[in-house]
Amino acid sequence: MTPTGVPGVVETLEAHGETTLVVDPARMIEACTHLRDTEGFNVLVDIAGVDYLGWGDKEVAGYIGTPDGRDLNAAGSQGYRRVPEPKPKRFAVTYHLLRVSDSPERVRVKAWLDDGQEIDSVIGVWPAADWNEREAYDLFGIVFRGHPNLARILMPDEWEGHPLRKDYPLGGEPVRFSGEV
Amino acid sequence: MLPLVSDRPAAKAGLRSERILWPDRGPGVFEQELESVEDALMTTTVDKALAWAQSGSMWPDTFGLACCAIEMMSIVSSRYDIARFGMERFSSSPRQADLLIISGRMTHKMAAPARQVYDQMLEPKWVIAMGACASSGGMFNNYTVLQGVDKIFPVDIHVPGCPPRPEALMEGIVRLHEKIRAGVPPAYEIRGVAE
Amino acid sequence: MAVMPATRIYEGTRIPSPCPTILEIDPDEHNLDDILRINFGPNHPSTHGVLRLVVDLDGEHIAGIRAVIGYLHTGFEKTMESKTYWKGITYPERIDYVAFQANELVFVMAIEKLLGLETPEKATWMRMCLSELNRIHSHLVWLGTSALELGAISMFWYAFRERDLVLDLFEMVTGVRMHGRYFQVGGLAEDVPEGFYAQAREFARYMPRAVDDYEGILDRNQIWLERTKGIGPLSAEDALALGQSGPMLRASGVDWDLRKNMPYLAYDEVDFDVPVYPNGDVYDRYKVHMDEMRASARIVGQCVTRLEEMRGAPWITDDRKVVLPPREELHTSMESLIHHFKIVTEGYLVPEGEVYVAVESARGECGCYLVSDGGPKPWRVKFRAPSFAALQATATCVRGTAVADLIAVAGSLDPVMGDADR
Numbered sequence: 001m002t003p004t005g006v007p008g009v010v011e012t013l014e015a016h017g018e019t020t021l022v023v024d025p026a027r028m029i030e031a032c033t034h035l036r037d038t039e040g041f042n043v044l045v046d047i048a049g050v051d052y053l054g055w056g057d058k059e060v061a062g063y064i065g066t067p068d069g070r071d072l073n074a075a076g077s078q079g080y081r082r083v084p085e086p087k088p089k090r091f092a093v094t095y096h097l098l099r100v101s102d103s104p105e106r107v108r109v110k111a112w113l114d115d116g117q118e119i120d121s122v123i124g125v126w127p128a129a130d131w132n133e134r135e136a137y138d139l140f141g142i143v144f145r146g147h148p149n150l151a152r153i154l155m156p157d158e159w160e161g162h163p164l165r166k167d168y169p170l171g172g173e174p175v176r177f178s179g180e181v
Numbered sequence: 182m183l184p185l186v187s188d189r190p191a192a193k194a195g196l197r198s199e200r201i202l203w204p205d206r207g208p209g210v211f212e213q214e215l216e217s218v219e220d221a222l223m224t225t226t227v228d229k230a231l232a233w234a235q236s237g238s239m240w241p242d243t244f245g246l247a248c249c250a251i252e253m254m255s256i257v258s259s260r261y262d263i264a265r266f267g268m269e270r271f272s273s274s275p276r277q278a279d280l281l282i283i284s285g286r287m288t289h290k291m292a293a294p295a296r297q298v299y300d301q302m303l304e305p306k307w308v309i310a311m312g313a314c315a316s317s318g319g320m321f322n323n324y325t326v327l328q329g330v331d332k333i334f335p336v337d338i339h340v341p342g343c344p345p346r347p348e349a350l351m352e353g354i355v356r357l358h359e360k361i362r363a364g365v366p367p368a369y370e371i372r373g374v375a376e
Numbered sequence: 377m378a379v380m381p382a383t384r385i386y387e388g389t390r391i392p393s394p395c396p397t398i399l400e401i402d403p404d405e406h407n408l409d410d411i412l413r414i415n416f417g418p419n420h421p422s423t424h425g426v427l428r429l430v431v432d433l434d435g436e437h438i439a440g441i442r443a444v445i446g447y448l449h450t451g452f453e454k455t456m457e458s459k460t461y462w463k464g465i466t467y468p469e470r471i472d473y474v475a476f477q478a479n480e481l482v483f484v485m486a487i488e489k490l491l492g493l494e495t496p497e498k499a500t501w502m503r504m505c506l507s508e509l510n511r512i513h514s515h516l517v518w519l520g521t522s523a524l525e526l527g528a529i530s531m532f533w534y535a536f537r538e539r540d541l542v543l544d545l546f547e548m549v550t551g552v553r554m555h556g557r558y559f560q561v562g563g564l565a566e567d568v569p570e571g572f573y574a575q576a577r578e579f580a581r582y583m584p585r586a587v588d589d590y591e592g593i594l595d596r597n598q599i600w601l602e603r604t605k606g607i608g609p610l611s612a613e614d615a616l617a618l619g620q621s622g623p624m625l626r627a628s629g630v631d632w633d634l635r636k637n638m639p640y641l642a643y644d645e646v647d648f649d650v651p652v653y654p655n656g657d658v659y660d661r662y663k664v665h666m667d668e669m670r671a672s673a674r675i676v677g678q679c680v681t682r683l684e685e686m687r688g689a690p691w692i693t694d695d696r697k698v699v700l701p702p703r704e705e706l707h708t709s710m711e712s713l714i715h716h717f718k719i720v721t722e723g724y725l726v727p728e729g730e731v732y733v734a735v736e737s738a739r740g741e742c743g744c745y746l747v748s749d750g751g752p753k754p755w756r757v758k759f760r761a762p763s764f765a766a767l768q769a770t771a772t773c774v775r776g777t778a779v780a781d782l783i784a785v786a787g788s789l790d791p792v793m794g795d796a797d798r
Binding site for chain 3: 015020043045048094096100104106123126131135139149153154155170171
């Protein structure tokens with residue numbers, strides 16, 4: 001059952017049985033408070049940052065058929081190469097919420113951010129956001145305004161750069177005779 | 182007719198691995214290398230006694246990092262029983278440990294504490310790099326995993342596997358004991374760190 | 377079960393503020409000159425891996441604590457972005473290296489959800505059987521090491537004796553003791569070997585007796601009771617606010633188990649109990665772990681019964697776009713050869729989209745958030761690590777305890793640093 005009446009929602013997407021609420025980053029705390037208090041999503045499961053730099057640079061083949069047969073009308077189902085739908089901004093911060101109660105439900109809240117754009121920390125709504133936001137900051141460089149201790153958590157303190165960004169190299173040593181895969 | 186293994190000095194010093202499996206086989210690569218080192222060493226009786234004592238109760242340091250640590254713990258358990266080698270006393274204090282078994286992936290963040298632990302160990306000290314990640318970085322060739330702990334300290338024995346079976350780790354430990362009894366010096370005297 | 381949504385989180389809470397994971401020294405209670413800051417360093421004597429706790433001590437009491445992690449950050453997520461899905465399945469196992477099948481399962485289930493792939497029934501039941509065996513394995517390792525740290529040293533040998541029995545079963549099925557890589561997209565890598573049924577049934581019959589042995593040693597032991605009862609309490613509201621799941625939540629009185637409340641695989645067809653204890657201290661978490669071992673043994677017995685009826689059934693789906701064809705077909709069929717070639721070289725293609733799948737691992741909710749761009753490699757894989765969430769509760773649980781209790785609490789949180797650091 002899709003939560004309705006959540007302030008700040010720009011778009012609601014449904015796919016694979018999951019609901020994604022795309023929220024305006026400026027109204028994130030409002031939306032999260034509403035979800036926690038009115039809709040009852042009392043557990044913040046995870047915060048994931050995603051970097052979409054380079055999305056759509058490579059053509060990808062459409063998925064050829066399904067176990068039940070080929071749906072000739074679905075886009076990309078013929079296997080022709082196509083470019084995936086472009087994303088509005090470079091970074092997305094995804095919050096996964098869970099309602100622990102007799103009617104359990106999950107919802108995903110998503111906010112699109114530019115490089116350097118800040119977003120409010122939801123640590124006042126769910127204390128579980130503490131380390132999750134630090135991880136998103138450490139690995140992507142997304143700054144959460146209002147976080148009491150936004151420091152690196154997984155990388156060493158003096159590390160430079162944000163490793164999970166797409167323009168950060170994988171690193172490691174070159175191995176002879178091994179290709180890219 | 183191949184020469185019997187038991188005539189060779191390495192065997193007299195206690196090298197058993199290849200000999201037990203193939204009694205009438207010629208010297209293996211390990212034995213040949215050992216022999217070439219041995220000729221330069223000329224172990225005396227006192228050295229032999231010292232080596233026997235050191236290898237008889239070597240205390241490992243608790244340096245479990247990742248999955249290999251769980252298999253390292255299982256050699257203490259009753260089925261694989263490392264107590265028969267006198268090694269069940271894992272010492273948390275590096276000052277009282279002889280052997281550092283690096284079990285698991287070593288990250289750059291952890292390299293500094295690891296080197297500190299290694300420096301705090303008293304000589305003679307040995308290092309076993311257990312598993313693929315400790316030997317060479319394993320399946321992780323990226324920005325954060327050290328590609329082999331021999332980049333930060335010299336390693337005596339590398340044990341391959343992901344994770345190595347407890348028997349494989351025992352084989353590594355037994356070979357280390359044989360190396361010591363044959364008179365091979367610890368790695369920091371004969372090797373530096375890798376490039 | 378009724379848990380009210382926690383609307384007023386900070387009222388009556390023991391969560392430190394402003395930062396929930398850092399316990400700051402309270403100048404009213406402690407004289408700042410008496411404080412000693414020590415480091416329970418990354419080279420920990422207890423075997424939880426590389427966790428560093430910076431503790432401010434006032435005598436024996438903990439005045440402040442801060443957990444530092446990241447010493448085992450292996451960059452799984454970035455590495456998996458450069459491997460095809462098939463090669464990528466070897467990575468998630470090593471994240472939580474004690475309950476390894478759960479991570480494998482969740483990654484494979486996420487890919488299958490994006491693909492819309494159905495797995496055969498045999499694969500579902502075998503996955504369930506192995507997940508439960510893995511839960512027993514994880515709890516045995518937890519019990520052995522946590523009891524060892526609290527001084528009940530002989531528990532280590534008892535627990536690891538049974539652990540070797542579980543690993544024998546894994547070895548029979550997957551070929552290796554740990555990190556079997558047995559779950560594939562579409563089902564299992566190989567058929568279930570014939571000797572597995574008898575040995576697994578024997579194990580499921582024997583395991584509750586072993587758990588009785590452990591409880592006989594610990595349950596009425598005065599030292600164990602004094603070191604665990606009332607130590608490190610975590611209330612239900614605090615646990616939910618801190619994002620806890622699994623045994624931590626069930627020991628705090630919240631009746632929540634993904635296997636019962638949001639069932640996946642075939643958990644709604646098996647019969648088992650979910651232990652819930654009210655106090656939220658270390659003793660209750662210990663009881664939850666013990667009862668879960670018994671419940672898992674029951675599930676394993678039921679799975680084996682069901683699997684025996686499915687002898688000869690297919691163990692992997694036959695969607696050739698995703699699953700390798702059997703080798704015999706390659707000699708005769710051109711299409712199979714082409715499929716084999718495409719899957720091995722380029723990798724199978726997963727449609728564009730994003731999905732989140734969660735399973736109940738031994739530590740709690742283990743989830744995988746998978747973003748795909750339609751290509752053969754994942755765009756972003758994020759694993760929700762239960763140990764990461766559990767370690768956030770350290771500061772709340774050790775409030776007002778002594779140094780000796782810190783070890784008990786850190787053990788009861790059941791952190792696996794590979795999971796916390798990824």
